[in-house]
Amino acid sequence: MKENIWGRMLNLDRRWIFLFIGVVCIVPFFVPFGLPVIPTRHVISIFDYIEELGPENAIFVSFDFDPGTDPENMPMAVAITRHAFARHIPVFFTANGPLAQGMLESGFAYITNPLSEGYFHVVSWSEWASYREMGITDRSELEAAWEADGHVLPDNAAGWVFEGRDFAKLGYLPYFSLVILGMTSSIAAQYPEDMNGNPLVEMPMLQEHKNLREVDLATTFSGTAACTWWITFGREKIGLPVAFGVTAVSATDYTIFIQSGQIVGQMGGLRGAAEYEVLLQQRGYFDKPDRAFVGMDVQNAAHLLILFFIVLGNIAYFAGGFHKKGVLLKGRR
Amino acid sequence: MKRTVPLMIVLVGGVLMMIQYFIPHRISQSVFDSYTTWIPIIGAFALILGVGSLTRLHGHKVRHRAPNWPYSLAVILSIYLMPVFALLLPVSVGGGMNSPSVFDFAFMHILVPIQSTMFSLLAFYIASAAFRAFRAKSLLATVLLLTAVVVMIGQVPIGELLGSWFPKLGLWIIDFPNNAAKRAIGLGVGFGILATQLKIIFGVERNWLGGVGD
Amino acid sequence: MYETIGIWVAAMFTLAIYSFLYKENPLYRLGEHLAVGISTGYFIVLTYTQVLKPRLIDPVFQESQWILLFPAVLGLLYVTRFFPKIAWLSRYPMAFIMGTSMGVGFPLSMKASVLRQLEATILPLYQPGMPWQDLAGNIVLVFGTLAALIYFFFSKPHKGLFFGTGSKIGVWVIMIGFGATFGFTVMGRISLLIGRVQFLLKDWLGVIH
Numbered sequence: 131m132k133e134n135i136w137g138r139m140l141n142l143d144r145r146w147i148f149l150f151i152g153v154v155c156i157v158p159f160f161v162p163f164g165l166p167v168i169p170t171r172h173v174i175s176i177f178d179y180i181e182e183l184g185p186e187n188a189i190f191v192s193f194d195f196d197p198g199t200d201p202e203n204m205p206m207a208v209a210i211t212r213h214a215f216a217r218h219i220p221v222f223f224t225a226n227g228p229l230a231q232g233m234l235e236s237g238f239a240y241i242t243n244p245l246s247e248g249y250f251h252v253v254s255w256s257e258w259a260s261y262r263e264m265g266i267t268d269r270s271e272l273e274a275a276w277e278a279d280g281h282v283l284p285d286n287a288a289g290w291v292f293e294g295r296d297f298a299k300l301g302y303l304p305y306f307s308l309v310i311l312g313m314t315s316s317i318a319a320q321y322p323e324d325m326n327g328n329p330l331v332e333m334p335m336l337q338e339h340k341n342l343r344e345v346d347l348a349t350t351f352s353g354t355a356a357c358t359w360w361i362t363f364g365r366e367k368i369g370l371p372v373a374f375g376v377t378a379v380s381a382t383d384y385t386i387f388i389q390s391g392q393i394v395g396q397m398g399g400l401r402g403a404a405e406y407e408v409l410l411q412q413r414g415y416f417d418k419p420d421r422a423f424v425g426m427d428v429q430n431a432a433h434l435l436i437l438f439f440i441v442l443g444n445i446a447y448f449a450g451g452f453h454k455k456g457v458l459l460k461g462r463r
Numbered sequence: 464m465k466r467t468v469p470l471m472i473v474l475v476g477g478v479l480m481m482i483q484y485f486i487p488h489r490i491s492q493s494v495f496d497s498y499t500t501w502i503p504i505i506g507a508f509a510l511i512l513g514v515g516s517l518t519r520l521h522g523h524k525v526r527h528r529a530p531n532w533p534y535s536l537a538v539i540l541s542i543y544l545m546p547v548f549a550l551l552l553p554v555s556v557g558g559g560m561n562s563p564s565v566f567d568f569a570f571m572h573i574l575v576p577i578q579s580t581m582f583s584l585l586a587f588y589i590a591s592a593a594f595r596a597f598r599a600k601s602l603l604a605t606v607l608l609l610t611a612v613v614v615m616i617g618q619v620p621i622g623e624l625l626g627s628w629f630p631k632l633g634l635w636i637i638d639f640p641n642n643a644a645k646r647a648i649g650l651g652v653g654f655g656i657l658a659t660q661l662k663i664i665f666g667v668e669r670n671w672l673g674g675v676g677d
Numbered sequence: 678m679y680e681t682i683g684i685w686v687a688a689m690f691t692l693a694i695y696s697f698l699y700k701e702n703p704l705y706r707l708g709e710h711l712a713v714g715i716s717t718g719y720f721i722v723l724t725y726t727q728v729l730k731p732r733l734i735d736p737v738f739q740e741s742q743w744i745l746l747f748p749a750v751l752g753l754l755y756v757t758r759f760f761p762k763i764a765w766l767s768r769y770p771m772a773f774i775m776g777t778s779m780g781v782g783f784p785l786s787m788k789a790s791v792l793r794q795l796e797a798t799i800l801p802l803y804q805p806g807m808p809w810q811d812l813a814g815n816i817v818l819v820f821g822t823l824a825a826l827i828y829f830f831f832s833k834p835h836k837g838l839f840f841g842t843g844s845k846i847g848v849w850v851i852m853i854g855f856g857a858t859f860g861f862t863v864m865g866r867i868s869l870l871i872g873r874v875q876f877l878l879k880d881w882l883g884v885i886h
Contacts, residue, residue: 144591148698151590155867155874159885165620170634197578201872202865228723229578229716232570239562302727304506308778312499315492319500323731362782362789378618378865382857385637386646389818390797392789399861400868401618425871430619432586432867437612439594447598469768473776480780498777500732501748505770507728508752510720515759517717534706538714545718550725563679566722572683573690574715577708579873580694586870587698589863603852610856611863618864637857639814643821644854646794647847650822651829653790660779660786671775672768 136450140443147439154435158427167426169405172388175395176349176373177409180210183346185218185269188339190348192360193234194226194306199353199377200233205403205422206375207237207351209410215241215250216288216415218269220335221297222317222345226306226356231325234301248288248416255293255328267334269295288416293326294333301325307359314342314368343368347394351375357384361392375402400425470666477664517542545569610636688881691873798822821850 169177183189191211195203214221223238225231242252258276261267266275273290277283283290291297300321303309312320317340318330330336339345348370350357357374364370371394374384378399387393397403403422411419447453480498483491521535529535549566552558557565599605616622617633662668693704733749736742751773757766802815827840828847835844878885 140595142594144595145699147591147594148587151587151870155586155870156878159874159878163620166623167620168623168630170630197575198582199869200575200579201583201875202868228720228727229574231723231727232575232719236571236575302723303503304509304724304728305502305774305778308499308502308781311781312496312502315496315499319496320503321731322736325727327731358789362785366785366788366793378861378868379858381865382637382641382854382861383645383649386642386649386794386797389638389642390793392793399618399865400871401864421875425868425875426620428871428874429864429867430621432870433615433619433863434621436590436593436863436867437615439590440597440608440612443594443597444599453598453600465765465768469772472769472772473779476773476776477780477783480777481783484781484784501745502774502777503728504733504745504748505752505774507724507733508749508755508770510724511756512758514717514721515756517713531706534710537707537710538717541711541714542717542721545715546721546725549722560722560726566719568679568683568686569715570719572687574712574719576687576690576873576876577694577712578716579869579876580691581709581712583866583869583873584694584697586866589866593863603848606849607852607856607859610853611859614857614860615863618860633860635810635814636853639817640821640850640853641857643818644825644851646798646818646822647825647829647851648854649790650794650826653786653794656786656790657783660783663775664779664783671771 134450136446136452139446140450140452150435151432154431155428158431159424162424162427163430165427165430167401167404167408167423169409172385172395173397173402173405174409175388176210176397177213177406177413179347179371179373179394180213180217180219181413183214183217183219185220186338187346188220188222188335188344189214189346190222190224190342190350192224192226192348192350192352193230193237194350194352194354194356195233195377196227196229196353197233200236201425202377202399202403203351203353203375204233204237204240205400205420206397206406207349208241208420209403209406209422210349210351210375211237211241212248212250212288213406213410213415215291215296218289218296220295220339222335222339223297223299223301224306224309225302226352226359228302231302234299235325238299242291244284244287247286249286250289250291251283251287253290253292255326255333258292258295262332262334267295294328295335298330298333298335299325300330306356307363310342310359310363311367314364314370316341342370345370347371347373349373349375353377353380355380358387361387365392400429466669466672469672470669473664474666477660481664514542541569684881688877691877817850821846825850825854 180189191207191214193203193207211221223234225234240246242250244251253276258272261272261275266272272292272295276290300317301324303320309320318336321330323329324333342348342364348360348364350360350372352374353376357376360370360372365372372392373394373396374387375397376384376399378401381396381398381402384393384396388396397406400422404419404426407419407423410416480495483495518539521538523529524532524535525539545566548558548564549560554564557563560566562571597608597611599608613629614633614636616625617630622629622633659668663671690708693708696702697705733745737745751770754766754770757763798819800815800819802819803812824843824847826847827843828835828851830840833840835841875885
């Protein structure tokens with residue numbers, strides 16, 4: 131092997147490269163650029179679709195990812211859920227795997243954590259049992275009656291969410307693709323009770339939306355091809371509108387479904403989540419964007435570094451003459 | 464009994480379910496509803512296969528004190544202690560599923576960080592690959608490289624600083640040439656899936672029977 | 678207290694996994710094995726709480742829905758896999774699930790992955806008022822898809838105007854597709870790292886807000 135400067139450069143111990151990327155992913159958190167993130171039509175279309183929905187509608191938010199892709203998928207699922215909660219759209223939460231149900235719990239805990247700004251205060255199924263017995267199940271009547279009884283929304287909360295009226299945590303079932311298919315006939319047949327053991331058939335939101343035909347949108351957040359199950363078994367069976375939130379790695383594979391009209395829109399990777407957070411802020415739902423937007427500064431710096439690596443690697447490769455000789459570099463670590 | 468009956472079950476089940484789609488009659492609908500309720504129950508038992516195999520593999524290592532057997536012990540203990548804490552032990556000793564509990568702790572504070580961090584290691588390797596392997600060796604490789612660069616820059620806010628056309632070009636590439644490529648691949652995969660489904664239903668493809676007796 | 682200990686343990690495991698970047702070591706290996714064990718244990722618990730209890734045990738013992746014992750017995754046949762003499766019985770639940778799911782999936786897969794996709798490729802190239810970028814894009818989409826399909830068509834030699842030129846254009850289109858995927862892959866991998874760095878700096882060390 132030719133041991134000129136280029137050869138030595140290409141043989142650089144890769145741990146130095148690891149160190150560079152590590153540093154570049156830390157520094158921007160301390161020196162934020164704050165560059166704007168401009169939403170694209172793929173994301174705006176989902177946002178606008180949800181803007182048209184209200185308490186009389188219902189959506190599915192399906193946590194179809196494992197902890198491995200949590201940093202990408204979680205901010206998307208959180209952003210959509212916060213949007214739906216802010217508009218009092220009933221949300222059915224599902225998960226396509228056992229670990230995905232863990233992510234559902236984790237995401238829900240994040241949105242409803244009383245210590246964070248703009249959280250949603252949960253009123254559990256048993257807490258508002260007496261109101262159900264009085265026949266109060268309408269969303270606005272329920273909130274009015276609840277507050278009239280002296281319940282005060284904490285200052286840092288964005289609103290109340292009533293279990294069974296505003297959300298139902300259905301969770302995981304095996305062979306989830308066939309579960310989607312089953313829900314086209316009946317949600318309660320698939321899920322006799324929710325994750326907390328509450329009877330689903332008694333929930334007002336289920337009585338108003340008994341199957342997927344009566345649901346207005348299914349959003350799936352996925353790091354695998356599992357998101358396409360919602361198209362195959364939901365969209366193609368009964369025309370269920372579907373929106374995707376997928377990892378960046380698979381985002382380019384699924385834009386064909388936007389062009390074919392099979393999905394409403396798609397959030398791709400952290401950028402997609404950041405765009406949704408910006409839209410929530412721009413339309414006045416929340417004061418500031420969340421984690422994904424903050425991460426975009428780091429994404430900037432890391433992309434520039436990787437670009438620099440590509441250019442430098444190519445310069446070294448050609449200037450060192452490695453393209454001519456077909457010499458394989460040895461001794462890499 | 465060993466091969467013919469399973470193949471017949473596949474054939475009859477497959478054809479019936481296919482016909483069911485085209486005949487939305489009340490009876491076929493109720494058959495379909497029962498079927499979709501049963502499937503998760505049957506599927507749940509498949510878990511025994513996975514747990515059994517893992518236990519056998521790691522149990523063997525522990526019993527024979529194979530190299531690195533303490534790691535196998537960690538696998539076995541964590542597999543069985545999770546259900547013991549979640550389903551059998553009382554809350555007072557860390558049982559139950561809700562926070563705070565051993566079950567919740569192991570998932571949220573051990574599994575999630577481990578899995579997320581393992582996936583994030585790929586960031587380091589892709590940076591290394593960008594430096595060492597991503598070469599403009601030919602015209603086609605150069606096309607791939609340039610597309611990747613435009614898309615990479617177009618996806619981050621700094622692309623906007625270079626000009627609003629930059630992210631637009633990135634999005635155009637995604638929406639048109641990328642879609643053309645992915646659609647062709649998708650159609651190939653789609654036809655492949657359909658062919659495989661038919662081959663399994665009609666017994667042409669039998670690999671799924673496995674080597675468990677003729 | 679519980680949360681604080683949790684964050685510290687999570688941070689320790691995060692660093693243990695990152696230590697692999699320097700060199701493989703026992704801490705990394707422990708993390709790897711714990712992940713397998715805990716996820717399997719989690720799987721067992723959820724299978725009981727989400728499936729077996731609400732869908733089998735409760736309906737059978739409280740509502741006498743004895744019919745549900747049929748799928749249960751079918752599912753139990755999976756266990757025979759561990760007994761070589763009767764292992765063939767495990768083919769029965771597999772056959773039931775394979776056959777029916779293939780049958781159910783066939784018409785829907787055809788619609789989702791083939792028919793709708795073909796339909797979306799047969800589109801008018803130009804419509805009044807369409808910007809030139811979309812016109813160019815539609816041309817690329819329609820002819821690019823065709824060219825890429827020709828590239829994947831191996832039953833004819835890639836020669837002549839249609840198959841030869843078509844496959845040459847096809848490979849260009851595919852390379853652009855792969856380039857786009859690579860660009861997004863870089864973004865995805867970095868995002869995962871950002872997630873962990875955010876955890877370490879914000880949740881653990883508390884040095885950013």
